[in-house]
Structure formats: C-alpha cells, structure tokens
Amino acid sequence: MRNYILFSFLFCCYSFAYAQTSVIIAKNNSIYSFNYFDDLNELTSSVFSGLLEDKQGKKYDIYHNYPTLIYPRYTSLGRPILIFPNDSIVLDVKDDKVVCIYPNDSLRNVLAVLDRQYGNEIQVSGYSIKDMQKSEHIMIINGIKSKMRRQVDTVRKYQSSLDTVLYKSTIQEIKSLALSSILVPFVDGDTDWKKFPKWYIDSVRLFKEEIYGTDTLIKGAQYRQALYSYNQFLCRDSLTDANKFYVQFNSALTNFKGQHRDFLMAYLLRKFKIENVPNYYDYVGIFYAVCQDEVFLKYVKQKLDDTDFSFPEYVLNQKLKHENGQSVTWRDLLEQHKGKMIYLEFSASWCPPCIYMVPFVKDHAKALKDKPIVFITISVDKSEKAWKKTVNKYHISGDGVTTYWLGEKQKFTSFLFTRREKEKSTLEIPRFMYFDHKGHFITSKAMQPLNKPSRKQIELFLKDVPVSN
Secondary structure, three states, X not given: OHHHHHHHHOOOOOOOOOOEEEEEEEOOOOOOEEEEEXXXXXXXXXXXXXXXXXXXXXXXXXXXXXXXXXXXXXXXXXXXXXXXXXXXXXXXXXXXXXXXXXXXXXXXXXXXXXXXXXXXXXXXXXXXXXXXXXXXXXXXXXXXXXXXXXXXXXXXXXXXXHHHHHHHHHHHHHHHHHHHHHOXXXXXXXXXXXXXXXXXXXXXXXXXXXXXXXOOOOOOHHHHHHHHHHHHHHOXXXXXXXXXXXXXXXXXXXXXXXXXHHHHHHHHHHHHHOOOOOOHHHHHHHHHHHOOOHHHHHHHHHHHOOOOOOOOHHHHOOEEEXXXXXXXXXXXXXXXXXXXXXXXXXXXXXXXXXXXXXXXXXXXXXXXXXXXXXXXXXXXXXXXXXXXXXXXXXXXOEOOEEEEEOOOOHXXXXXXXXXXXXXXXXXXXXXXXXXXXXXXXXEXXXXXXXXXXXXXXXXXXXXXOOOOO
C-alpha cells in the first residue's frame, strides 16, 4: 500500500512547454532499461543506449512535459524515481537497489516521510459494494479521508515559498488517490453499474465536490485515473459494451471543461483507437474543434491521427471549378500547394453560418499571409450560379482566400468528412479541415475560425511545415 501511495502522487507537476528533454544516466551497467508514462498515462519502455565520452555509463534522453516517474530495471522492476523536464539524473545500484545519486530535493524528502507513515492503512482493493452495508462503507471512506488529511498535513509542513505550485499539485494527487480508492468497486466492475446503492453514489458525489474545484488538469497518474473513473461514473446508466466509447466521449464533452475535458477526450481516443470504432475520425474532429491544450493537440496529431494514407482515385480525380472558370482536380490542388499547409472550408450559399464565417477566415488569411499556408473555400451549392452570386455578394474570395465550386458530390464530401470509403456522412457545414505540407490530413473537423484559440492551433501545426530554401 505504501508503494502504491508513493506511485500515486509522485506524478505532480507544473505546465511545461512541449517536448522538453531530460537526460538519464545509468552509472551501473546492471541497470539496462526503465519504464515511464507519457502524457496520456501510457506505459512506455526504453532501453539505455550509447556511452558517454568519459565512460561514466549509459545514457538516455527522455522527452516529456511534466515531472515523470521512471521505473529502472535491475534484477527486478525498481522503485519509482521522479525526473523533471530539463533535468539530469544519475542512477546507481546500492545495497541491491537502484538509487538516484543526483540530484536530491525537498519534495523527495516529503515523499520519504509519507512513505514511512504507518497506522490507519486502508486496504481498499477488491472490496465489494454488493454485499457491503452502508455503515461499513462509511468506515472505509472515513479511513481514506483520515489518511488523506494526514498526508496533506505532512506535505504542508515541508512547503516552501519557492515551490508552492508543485506542493499544491502534490496535495491534489493525494486527494485524487483517495477518490480513486472510493471508486475501486465501480472501476473494477464489481457489480452492475445500475444496481449500485444510492448511498454509494451519493458518497462519491460528495467526495468529488471536496476534491475538484477547478478545470485545470494536474498531470498526475492517480489524478487522471480518478478523472477517467469519475467520467465513467457520470455516464454509468447509459453504458453498454457496444457504446462505451461514444457515451464516455460525449460525457467528457458535456460534463467537463478546460484541460479536464481535453485530457478525457484524448485519453478515450487513444484507448479505443485499436477497436476501430465506426465514425472514429468524426470524434477526432470534434476533439480538434474544441481542444485548446497544445500538448494534447500534439499528442493526438502525432500518435493517433493517421496522416499517411492514399486518397482513393475517385477523390483524386474529382473536379473542382475555380472562381476564374478553370477546372482542377483534387490531385491537382494538392500538388499545386505541396510544401504548404492547406486550410479548407466547405460552405454553401444557403448556409447563414457559412456566410458569418467569411470575415473570420479572411482574418486568419491576412494574419498568416507570410506563412506557408493557403486558404481555400469549396462550395457544395447545387447551382453554380448561386455559388458565383454568393461569392460576389459577400466577397468570399480575395484577401488570401480562393474559392472553388464542387456541387453536390456526396461521395467526395463523405470521404473527406469520415476519411473512410464505406462510411456516409451528413453534410454538416461550415466544415473546416487542415492538410499538412504533404497533402495528408491533419484533421477533417477543425476548430471554427471565430474561436480565438483557432489561430494558435493553426500556428501550432505550421511549426511542422519545413522552411523552404
């Protein structure tokens, strides 16, 4: 239990810039690898590689945004060691244990004190709500709360003015461990979610209110697990094996905000990607349309969003009519703008929100005119005449924006909306998409341009466009 507690709140943190580098040095050759968790709490294994010039030992670079636990492997999986972004640590083996011989900080002293605390150890794993009386459960909750308060008091004794944010994060992690402990029967699937006693549901709600008072995400393992578990808890009455992804994703979108929401959406996208759920990229698009957190945007783009694929021939051969009267194919369009990011909008004359978006799209185009990006609007009007009239009336083209007429080509729009040949999609417009400098999807459902963070999102993806000579 003590090691479990140590694991739970070592993952406390600030908010850091994306992909900072820390160096891990293994002085003892018996240390050959380590495990750690990425930004979405996914276990990763890395092997030490390379020799330092002075032959001190093996080293490894780790890219991470938040204080991260590493688990060195020696004779067995070692005790966790905390490493901060841009940190350098040296590991050695002493008394048959892997230890960090550099550096040593006050937070580790706090954790050492907590690890030595005895008494009132509440073993919560595996307990059953089904056969438990309310009075017994209240005893468990009170025990968990008591332990939580003792740990919080210990942290506060060591708190200094230089690391207030870090200590607050540690305290939040301790509280999140407590919430995770109370949610154990629910998460472990102890019984049918719909048959959980009302007193259990009420106790979780009350305890949650005591813990979460902000929408800022503290990147701790237990904090995130508690958040995910609580989201399951909120949508328990609607969950079935067939709709787990959709119900949990919509619950995250509806019941949470800020970084809580962004993390949960990204976590669910990663968790269910391997199951190949229908309309998966619609939900990737929803994520892009609302997410404002740079780390999660980058994570989904790099690890979850399939960009390397081939467009079907019927998509590549689809003709689009330029505002000057000339026709080009989708293949021509991608080739013409190769080396630049493409910002694409689908619109129509009969769509008032599309007309409303015109000045916002133009604002982006004007602000980014010197950047490697092009702005294109494609009309799905049935009538070419209606398209031309709307372009002229509302000055849709110009100022860096180019317009094309597609017409009602549902097969083409369905593929670009779903990114799958056999899926059909309703024509929801205005619809915004990003393509990278190779003509591959970044997202098929981007944030609307009237949202202030949309400019920041575009600029984030522009960083990946190589600078031409």
